[in-house]
Amino acid sequence: MAELSIYLDQNYQHQGIGQQALNFVISQLVSLKIETLLTFIFSNNQASIKLFQKNNFELWEHLTAVAQMVPTDPKLDLEIWGRHF
Secondary structure, three states, X not given: OEEOOOOOOHHXXXXXXXXXXXXXXXXXXXXXXXXXXXXXXXXXXXHHHHHHXXXXXXXXXXXXXXXXXXXXXXXXXXXXXXXXX
């Protein structure tokens, strides 16, 4: 099992780079003997959710109000998406 996070600068989003990165990771899983891939996504990050949904990841868990990036901000929900290969 492995966890994947993809972070792109705003200037490079919506150019297919996230999909390219995910394709590369998936292409390496057999040689690395990894059968399960997880990703943790804040539920308000719809672009990331769409990327992983498009690549057949499933929502495995929804954690309500578990993360707070700035102390004065509201707590965020976190989702765990996964796929077996």
